[in-house]
Structures are given as C-alpha cells and as structure tokens.
Amino acid sequence: MKFLVIGGDAAGMSAASRAKRNKPDLEVTVLEKTDDVSYSACGMPYNIADADRPMDDLVVRQAHVFKTKQKINVLTGHCAESVNPENRTVSGVSADGTAFQFGYDKLLIATGGSPIIPDLPGFDLPGVMALKSLEDGRKIKAYLKAHQVKKAVIIGMGYIGLEMCESLRARSVETAMVKPGPVFLPWMAPELSDVIRQELESNHVKLHTGYQIERIKSEEGRMKVICADISLDADIVIAAIGIKPNSELAADAGIKLSVNNAIATDCMLKTSDENIYAAGDCADAYHVVTDEKTWIPLALRANRAGWGVADNICGKVVELSGIAGTAVFKVFDLEVARTGLTLKEALKSGFDPAAVIIKTRSRAHAHPGSSPIRILMIGDKKSGRLLGVQMVGWEGVAHRINAAAVALQNRMTVEAFSQTDLAYAPPFGPVWDPLLTTANQLLKKI
C-alpha cells in the first residue's frame, strides 16, 4: 500500500513515522516544499533569543535520518500543487523545476498554516518577516546578525508576538507591539490581561492598541510602520497577526472545508474523500466542551492527529477525542495558560455562563517566595458544567492548567471538579489549590 503525505512537519512526519512503525512494508512518501522536516517550531522565539545557538538545534530529526533509518521516502523541496482524488495522484513541482506526480492509496494532507500578511504597501520589504517555518526563523536570526537592529515593531498580539517580545528584549532590541483592535488580549479577562500588559511594560515593551496599520515605509535604510495616528520606527518588523489554514490544495480537489476554512475531518481524521486524511494546522477538530467543530492550530494536536491517521490507515480504528484549546505561553517571567471556552465563546455556543475571577497566592500561607496567581473560571448555570479556565502568574500556572483540561475532557461539573483531590505542600500552593478555591467561589454563582 502507498501512503503519501503532503507536508513534513509535526502532523506529517508523526504520521509517516508511526505508519512505518505500524507496518514496515508500507510505502511511505513525504512531500515537503521547504528544506526542513520535523523541527520544533514553537522553540523558535527561544532560539532567536540566543544569538550563539544555531537554528538547526531545533531540528528533531533530519530528512536523511528518516530516509536511511526509517526507510521513509522524504522529498524536501517538493511542492504539491494539485490532488486528483479520482486517479489518486498528487502533482507538483520540485525545487529544481521538475514536475512530479505520485500515486497513493491513502493520502494525508498536512500542509499546516501560513502567517496572515496584510495586503498593504511595504509588507514585502526585506526587513518585514513572519515566523512560521524554520526558514522564517533563520531569516530573522540572520537579519538580526547582519543589521544593526536597535528597534523592532511586532504587528499583532498573539502567542507568537508575545513570545517574540522576550526574545527581542533578550537581544537588547527596543520592542513595540501594535495592532488595529482596541483591546490588548480580547479573549482574556481584563483582570488577567492587565497583568500581562504590566509584565510587558515593565520589560520596556511598548504597546499600541487600536492603531490601524496603513503601510510600512522604507526610509534611509530603516523602516517606519505608518498607522492612522502614529508611526513607529523599526529596523525589523515581525508580522505576527495570526495564521490561516493551508487548505487551498484540499479545496481545489473538492474536499470539504469547515470553520475558518480549515479542512473538515471526522474523529478518525478522514476528510470528505474516503482516501484522504487531514491533520495538523490545516485541519479542524471537535471541541470537547461544545462538541462543535473548531480550529485551534496547536502542536500537540498536530502530533496526535498524525498518529491517529497512521493508525487508521493501518487498520487500527482510532477515534480522537476533541480538543480543549489548552495553551500555555511565557511572557518574560509570567506564565499564561488557558483551556476551554472564553465567556464570549460560551455565550455563542448557547451556554448560560457565569464567571469568577480569583486572586490568590502561589504558595501556602506564610511560605516565603509566594507570588500572585489570578484565575478566571467559567461554568454553565444550566448544567453546572465547567466550561473554561484562564490563569496568569509567575509560578505554578503552566502545569496547573492541565487539571482543568482533564476536567473539561470528562465534562465535569464545577461541583465535581471542586471535589478533586489535588496535591498540597506549602512550597507549591495553598491547602486549597487555587483552582479549587476558584471552583468553590464559582459554585456560589451557578
């Protein structure tokens, strides 16, 4: 059987490797348009922070290792351009300009996502860069090395933009963020996002919200990000507005799309074509809280979905659970985490949500070194279910969120969650874990 994979990052290589492990006689081919496969994309901001570390530290396994050790036919520099579901072929062109065509019995589309670049003047200047592929990372790093970069402007205030602040400040680059929307982090409760704002400002990152970007101007070897009311000087501009799923290839082949134009998949990762699967940032998923389709492109899901595809094409029936949208990121010394729905999402999905925000401490009463933890918890007044949690603090946030993620997966009520037997020792939290305290308070409202 021929298993063809388009895209050689998290989802694609996870699927290829596991399929080959499942069935060593499987003929597995991976078409990757860049020169890189299997790297830790999320590690790029941290790598960029350190001028001395080679970007290739982030490569988990090189293409030739997949070829020689795992007998996977990894073809880098191979850009797939069309899928023909009737003939079961994929056509495209390789880096040297040669056209290619591959047949398949089962196809995985793992084309990932692409940074959103606004169609505005100046976004094609050489100093304006996005950060998605390893090649993007290399370009940013090379640019920082080659130029006297004193000032950076980050356009957008998402996870990647926020992580890049720490990275650029570590390299002593003056950093400003700007975005058109009036609210700093609209998905987050202001009581929590204000803490992040303060952390950024105390690390000398300037935040400009509510500024429509008009164009980027090149001026005497530097740049100016021109907004409606202000203009910001920059030696480098990072476009971190967000990503969109790379689903055009699938759509052109007649495969159904779903929310946010992500490729529609079922619990077995199958698309509307029974021989074609999709996984990773290009594909949708079910949400464990709403049971509705959602598109939250994150690394764990990409890896897990890759495995799911591999198992399913090899005849094991694997149905993936939904996702909770659990995410964590670091903003300088601050840990920020979320899982489940925001208040707005809860309302939109027909819940009758109630929310509480608690400020408590990261360590027990009288234990030295304690810092504040702030938690937002949302529950449904009708069903009593836990719907979502957001958390911000200097310690004890990143892994604490997972207890809530497991609770969401189990459709727990806030009451049942408030009864869970969580760990306690004075260096790690109060007797009543901050999550339990928040659940206890939320119970009074639902």
Added chain:
Amino acid sequence: MKFLVIGGDAAGMSAASRAKRNKPDLEVTVLEKTDDVSYSACGMPYNIADADRPMDDLVVRQAHVFKTKQKINVLTGHCAESVNPENRTVSGVSADGTAFQFGYDKLLIATGGSPIIPDLPGFDLPGVMALKSLEDGRKIKAYLKAHQVKKAVIIGMGYIGLEMCESLRARSVETAMVKPGPVFLPWMAPELSDVIRQELESNHVKLHTGYQIERIKSEEGRMKVICADISLDADIVIAAIGIKPNSELAADAGIKLSVNNAIATDCMLKTSDENIYAAGDCADAYHVVTDEKTWIPLALRANRAGWGVADNICGKVVELSGIAGTAVFKVFDLEVARTGLTLKEALKSGFDPAAVIIKTRSRAHAHPGSSPIRILMIGDKKSGRLLGVQMVGWEGVAHRINAAAVALQNRMTVEAFSQTDLAYAPPFGPVWDPLLTTANQLLKKI
C-alpha cells in the same frame, strides 16, 4: 442548635467557621486541648529552616479572632476525655484542672492524629521530638536555638522526615536518617526513589535503612541513637515514624472504627452514631480508585471534610467524593508527587496492574535549562483504567500530578487519559507532556 467540635485544627476550625457562616444563629463551641487553633502544620519544616521567623507566622487565625469576629466559642486548653452519645455530652478537663461538660445536638470529632513514638528506652529524653502540633514545632525551634545542635538524627523516612532534612541542613545541622525497614521508600518505584536518595546524599544527608532502633542514650549532654549494628550521635532526634489516628475517644464512646483504627465515616462524614461526625486525620475516607475505605491523613481532605460536616449539619446534603491520596513534597530541590495506587496496593485491591517507568525532560527538545522527569504510571489490564502515578523531578512535577488526580477521580482509562489536551510550550515541557508519553507507553502493556 448546639454544634460542638472536638479539635481546633484544619477539620475542626473549617467546620466551625463554615457552620457559623451557614447559620449565624448556630451555637458553635470548639474544644481544643492545646493553645493553638487554625495553623498551617505543613509549613512547620519550612519555618524551622529559618531561625529568624517566629513560629506563630503559621497561625492563620487566632482563637480570639474566631471568638470576637465569628462568635465561635473557641476554648483552648480544653481536653475532651469522654463522649456520652446517649446524653449527647462531652466531658473533659481544662488546662487549669477544672472539669467541664458540654451538651450538643451535633458533634464533630476532629481529634487529628498523633506521632507514633516507639515504646523504647530514651524516646522520652528532652532532645527527642516529634513534629505534629505547633507546640512541637516551637519546641524544636527553641531547642535548636538553646543548644549547640550540630548533629540530628531523623527516625523514619516519611514525608515529614524528608522535609525536615532540608530544614535542618538549611540550619547547617549534620543530618542522618535511620529506619528499621530495608527499603528507603517502599511505596515508590526504585527508579524514582533512587533519585530522591541521591538528592539527599548530595545534600549530605546520611541514610541508614534496615537498622532496628534499640534505644536512645543520653551521654555527656548529647545523645546516641543505638541500633542493632550502628550507633548515631545526635544533639537532636526527630521521631518521624508516622502518625496514628486519635480515635480512642470515639472508640470509647462505642463509635465504629475502620482501616488503621481511623473513625469510620460515610460520604456525609457521619460516624456510626447519627449525631456524631468525624473529619480530618482521625477519620477514614473512600478511595476513588478502589471505592474501598482508606486512611490517608492529608490537609486538603481535612479542610474539605470540615466543610462537608458544616454543610450537612446545616441541612445541605453534601456527599464528599473519595480521595486519590494525591500528595506532593519537596526534597531539597527535588519535587516528588504521587496520586492513586502503588503497584502493591493495586494488586491487593484485585486489579491486574501493568506499570511503565519513563525518563523524559522537563522542557522541550533543545530548550535550555531542562532537567530529567521520571514517571511511574500504573494501569489495569482488565479494565484499562488508570490506577496511579508517581513522579520525581527538579521542575514541573508538583502541579503536573494534578492532571492525573483529576483523571483518577473520573475513573478514566489510560487510553482516554492519553488523549487529553494538555498544555504545551517549550519552557514548560515537551510537545507530548511527560504524562502523555507515559500513558502512550503504558497503553502498549495493557
């Protein structure tokens, strides 16, 4: 209605306070034999570590505050000696020698636990001390201040003994641990407990396992802990062998006892007498994994059970979930956590357990500052259920265990747990959280 509480620590004061909040016209009396109520007992090792911090930092709320602000009749120095369930009275004697008797409509026995002190010569020497009550803590601290304490011997290797190592080493006291049992931490997988042993040894704590203690001898102002084959010099001896439930008062009143002689309670915390409740270290609980009775005296349960009693006597029907035995403690820089059953407990409870041990990293591939995390995970081959987790590492252990604790509460299978959407960012873990990697490995065995 008269609500009488015997014992003024976690369970007792939680119950008294919440009962009064629930029903302000309730007549609430607390009989506490010591002079202290409502303090953070678990904080004592950390307080002892710092010579300059007053022990009373650990008092959360003083007796007079309960009296004046909450109108709770808190009587310290009141030792209850007998309960008469027929007349609904409690008799005893106060610190000044006066006999007392109180009537009740509902009684809570929250008498806690007592350190096990072996009936051997020398355990009554003034330099031999246990650590359970705040007064115990004060005594240890005063002793360290008054004497030239250069050497300590800790008898027993439980949570408190291990925490006291860090405390004594912080005060530059040479520390040795000794116990009769041949195995350092018999409840833990050796691959994990060896890491703890190394952490202790690299902090210059000497471990002596398999030495039967015969007596403690006073010799020229110092002590010698005499064992079968060795004798250990000591200026202070900490007896940290374990605790037993203070259930004699209940037993004498004809109330049924349960495992480990803890007071038998139902999900509503009621004992075999319908007007008498029990909570805290003196009472048993159901285990969420086995559904059997268990006795695992820990602080969160004590607080939660106190609340449960308060709600139930006030007419809200509250049934407590069981406990998972989730615990975390710090051994110098090491975080150690567990939840659920050990392999031995799983076998004893009739499961058909399989276990895996994984060594992975606390941060993502190529992220600086990573350290090893070791995880033991146990699942049941028959039902596929997750049964227990143990974890040891220098970061990312204390709160990570809670995800497994929530899974146990929901009786999740290892497979379902392996599908949970846990958080990922490079500074906080690999893409596949260590718990997920372990679950994935365990799946191959069950």
